[in-house]
Amino acid sequence: MRSLKREILASGLSALKGNGNIEPHTYEEVETIANDILEKVKCRPQFGIICGSGLGGLGDLVSNKEIIPYADIPGFPVSTVPGHAGKLIFGDLEGKKVVLMQGRAHLYEGYAVQRITLPVRVMKLMGVSVLIVTNAAGGINPEYSVGDIMIIKDHFNVPGFAAVNPLIGPNDERFGPRFPAASGAYDKEFRELAKQKAKELGYDAFVREGVYTCLGGPSYETVTECRFLRLVGVDSTGMSTIPEVLVARHCGMRVLGLSLITNKCIVEHDSKAFANHEEVLETARMRTNHLQALAAAIVKAIKI
Numbered sequence: 218m219r220s221l222k223r224e225i226l227a228s229g230l231s232a233l234k235g236n237g238n239i240e241p242h243t244y245e246e247v248e249t250i251a252n253d254i255l256e257k258v259k260c261r262p263q264f265g266i267i268c269g270s271g272l273g274g275l276g277d278l279v280s281n282k283e284i285i286p287y288a289d290i291p292g293f294p295v296s297t298v299p300g301h302a303g304k305l306i307f308g309d310l311e312g313k314k315v316v317l318m319q320g321r322a323h324l325y326e327g328y329a330v331q332r333i334t335l336p337v338r339v340m341k342l343m344g345v346s347v348l349i350v351t352n353a354a355g356g357i358n359p360e361y362s363v364g365d366i367m368i369i370k371d372h373f374n375v376p377g378f379a380a381v382n383p384l385i386g387p388n389d390e391r392f393g394p395r396f397p398a399a400s401g402a403y404d405k406e407f408r409e410l411a412k413q414k415a416k417e418l419g420y421d422a423f424v425r426e427g428v429y430t431c432l433g434g435p436s437y438e439t440v441t442e443c444r445f446l447r448l449v450g451v452d453s454t455g456m457s458t459i460p461e462v463l464v465a466r467h468c469g470m471r472v473l474g475l476s477l478i479t480n481k482c483i484v485e486h487d488s489k490a491f492a493n494h495e496e497v498l499e500t501a502r503m504r505t506n507h508l509q510a511l512a513a514a515i516v517k518a519i520k521i
């Protein structure tokens with residue numbers, strides 16, 4: 218066991234090992250990481266929550282907190298971006314046992330896609346069956362306003378067009394099937410529940426349902442890219458989430474996704490406006506209370 222831990226640490230810089238083939242962490246390695254974490258905390262989580270840019274305030278909702286920094290977990294990718302604290306928080310939320318990721322790692326930070334999704338498999342082997350993913354995103358849909366919350370109903374996997382998919386590489390059936398379906402990834406029942414809770418909270422005016430995409434980042438989209446995304450039916454665009462959702466669905470988790478529209482995408486060539494991370498974090502600060510209330514109401518209502 219001890220040497221396995223050393224190997225996980227040694228492979229910590231990349232999921233790509235020396236022979237050029239893609240070798241994600243093995244089932245045994247993921248199991249070792251999960252068991253190692255569970256030895257450190259009392260909580261046995263059923264819900265996983267991933268917080269997007271500036272949305273780590275969701276962690277304030279958790280009581281009886283037990284906190285582990287990502288840097289203390291072998292193999293975990295460490296977040297390097299403002300608005301991503303890099304802490305794993307265990308505890309109680311609305312009577313449910315949760316593990317919350319305060320921040321995530323992204324492709325543009327230089328991590329392999331298999332590595333940024335490792336935490337999802339670790340969650341699965343810790344007992345998590347429901348994953349709530351959140352992100353900050355630019356509004357592509359012209360009817361969206363800054364501050365809207367979009368319940369994700371589907372995604373458009375742009376990195377997948379270039380064979381960037383976390384499920385590439387050897388498949389271990391203990392995680393899931395070689396060829397998983399990606400349609401229906403965003404649980405219909407959870408989406409209905411989210412809409413119902415939004416209505417009860419009086420959030421109808423700024424809660425939407427739509428299609429999310431991610432590009433690789435870190436540059437924001439060009440005008441032509443935004444126009445293209447609009448044409449194919451995308452409503453919001455970001456730099457994360459899809460790899461996590463693919464891995465979660467592969468291992469049988471049920472998924473709810475929420476995008477906070479932090480900025481409007483630029484669709485005019487001569488526009489003087491520019492997307493920027495300060496605006497993203499500012500909008501996240503403005504909407505954090507609403508997002509917290511919605512997420513808490515949804516967790517409370519989900520029965521597992």
Ligand SMILES: O=P(O)(O)O[C@@H]1C[C@H](O)[C@@H](CO)O1
Pocket residue numbers: 268269270298321323351352353354434455456457458493494497
């Ligand atoms: O982690 P998320 O997807 O919420 O972060 C978005 C995408 C980039 O990391 C950043 C750009 O402002 O926010």
